[in-house]
Amino acid sequence: MMKNQLSDDQKKAYLEDGFLIIRSFLNTQEVNKIYQATVQDEAITNNSYELKDKSGKNTKLALWFTPGDDVFGLLTKSKRMINAVNFLLDGDAPVCHFHSKLMQKEPKVGGAWEWHQDYGYWYRNEFLYPDQMISVMTAITESTVENGCLQVIKGSHKIGRIEHGFSGEQVGASQHYVDLALKTMELVYVTLKPGDVLFFHSNLLHRSEANLSDNARWSLISCYNRQTNIPYNEKSKSCITPISPVQDEALLEAEIKSLNEMTDFSSKKVDESLKG
Ligand SMILES: O=C(O)CCC(=O)C(=O)O
Numbered sequence: 001m002m003k004n005q006l007s008d009d010q011k012k013a014y015l016e017d018g019f020l021i022i023r024s025f026l027n028t029q030e031v032n033k034i035y036q037a038t039v040q041d042e043a044i045t046n047n048s049y050e051l052k053d054k055s056g057k058n059t060k061l062a063l064w065f066t067p068g069d070d071v072f073g074l075l076t077k078s079k080r081m082i083n084a085v086n087f088l089l090d091g092d093a094p095v096c097h098f099h100s101k102l103m104q105k106e107p108k109v110g111g112a113w114e115w116h117q118d119y120g121y122w123y124r125n126e127f128l129y130p131d132q133m134i135s136v137m138t139a140i141t142e143s144t145v146e147n148g149c150l151q152v153i154k155g156s157h158k159i160g161r162i163e164h165g166f167s168g169e170q171v172g173a174s175q176h177y178v179d180l181a182l183k184t185m186e187l188v189y190v191t192l193k194p195g196d197v198l199f200f201h202s203n204l205l206h207r208s209e210a211n212l213s214d215n216a217r218w219s220l221i222s223c224y225n226r227q228t229n230i231p232y233n234e235k236s237k238s239c240i241t242p243i244s245p246v247q248d249e250a251l252l253e254a255e256i257k258s259l260n261e262m263t264d265f266s267s268k269k270v271d272e273s274l275k276g
Contacts, residue, residue, distance in 0.1 A: 005080060005083060006020075006022075006083075006084050006087050011088060014201070016155065017154045017155055018154065018155060018200060018201040019152055019198060019199060019200040020088070020199045020200075021197070022084075022196065022199070023193070024195050025138070025196060025197040026138065026194075026197075027195060028194075028195065030252060031140065033071055034072070034251075035194070036256055037257070038140055040256070043259040047062045047259075048061060048104065050111075051168070053113065053210070054112075054114060055111070055210070057109065057111030057112065058111050059105065059111035059112070060105075061101045061102060061103050061104060062102045062104075062259075063266040064100060064259065064263045065097075065236040065238040065239075065264045066097070066241075068259065068263060069257060071251060071257060072102070072259065074251045075138065075222075075251055076220075076222045077097070077245055077246045078246055078250070079247060079248055080248050081222075084136075084199065085136065088134060088199055089133075089226060090129070090132050090226075091226045092226075093132075093227040093228040093229075094227045094243070095225075095226065095227075095242070095243055096224065096225050096238065096240055096242055097223075097238055097239070098225045098238065098239040099223055099238065100220060100221065100222040100223070101220070102218070102220055103218065103219045104216070105147065105148055105208075105217035106211065107147075107211060107213060107215055107216055108211070108212060109211070110148060110211035110217065111210050112207070112209050113170065113206075114168070114207055115172055115175070116164060116173050116207070117156075117157075117202065117203045118133070118135055118203075120164035120171055120173055122202060123161060124233065125233050126231050126233040126234070127229050127230075128229065128230075129229045130161065130201070130202045130203050131201075132228075132229040133223065133225050134201060135200050136197055136199050137190075137197060137198040137219050137220070138197045138220045139193060139194050139219050140194060140219055141216055141219075142191075142193055142194060143217050144217075145191065146212070146213040146215070147211045147213040147217040148208045148210055148212075150189075150190040150198065150206055150207075150208050151188065151189055151190065151209075152187075152190060152200065152204055152205065153181050153206070154188050155185050156181050156204055156205040157201040157202075159177070160203060161203060162177045225240070227240050238264075
């Protein structure tokens with residue numbers, strides 16, 4: 001039995017609101033190490049691609065499936081992370097890593113993300129159980145209103161999946177349903193300090209605005225799935241391969257190791273094919 005560090009009240013809040021913020025999930029040394037790896041990582045630079053928002057601004061990201069022994073993998077596979085995810089997800093099959101994305105919102109130019117549910121993308125992979133899927137955003141730099149922090153509609157995961165269509169090169173939720181949700185549900189700006197994390201349900205409506213500030217907004221978004229939630233339209237097996245958790249201390253003890261060209265990065269072409 002894995003020990004979890006979240007309380008029952010925190011789980012209740014996650015189930016009610018569709019998200020949970022944990023401050024200082026990583027300490028300053030840990031997040032500094034991830035920041036150093038991020039700025040030095042050539043594989044990330046070589047495998048990043050851009051997606052246009054509906055105004056034509058580019059939002060940049062690198063996405064990979066299998067977590068390795070690099071600093072990102074040591075975080076996504078850490079006991080504290082897996083225990084928390086295991087505690088929050090519905091079901092009891094082993095936790096698997098679907099994918100991680102390094103989100104790079106560059107100063108002045110970093111584009112917006114339109115209103116969507118992650119499951120608005122993922123049901124196209126033919127996963128059947130949205131309650132068994134979760135995203136975890138780790139702030140690597142500060143995330144503020146000015147640099148386009150994530151916005152969420154509290155409780156919107158309870159609506160279930162909303163119809164999605166194209167929005168620029170992204171997939172966006174039906175604005176009609178977003179407007180209906182906003183009639184009664186609270187819009188929350190998720191401002192984060194480096195090292196804070198946000199856990200959010202795969203059906204939670206979220207978006208972010210362009211970064212018009214002078215400060216980069218970098219974050220890692222890692223998405224998890226239960227092994228028994230089989231996707232019938234997905235090539236990568238990472239999302240149904242149980243994670244072997246690593247000690248939390250490994251992140252600080254290990255040498256700074258970045259991703260490498262052996263990492264199974266996704267390309268923009270693959271993402272576009274998901275849009276059906
Ligand atoms: O990083 C952001 O601003 C939003 C990213 C997002 O919504 C997503 O990856 O699903």
